[in-house]
Amino acid sequence: MTSAATKAPSETVTPLFEHPLPDVEGKTFTSVVVRFPPSARAKPHRHGTAFVYAYVLSGTVRSRLDDEPVRTYRRGESWFEAPGAHHVLTENASGTRPAELLVVFVSDTGEPLKTAGSPQARSG
Structure with missing residues (x-):
């Protein structure tokens, strides 16, 4: 048997900037590029x-949050994600072409910026 499952490509994240917000105790501003x-x-x-803002630097990205419909974003378009x-x-x-996002987070200082999410998990 030589059939090996082909793993789908995934994104890479490059940190750009991280700094505590000077006038908002306990919050940090972070920016990353996601390719x-x-x-x-x-x-x-x-x-x-975290409050998240995503801006498409290049390419085209499909995104779906919670139960909302799938949306397609092109270079120059953006969206935000509410906490939770x-x-x-x-x-x-x-x-055939790569895509790239600039993602900005305002998060609780010291908290992970990304965690696994289960399709069954619901906030309530």
């Missing part, structure tokens, strides 16, 4: 209590 090779898809996840949102889908819409 998606062609056909790459992130696993479902959450960002805890379940990011069910994030993927490069192209099978």
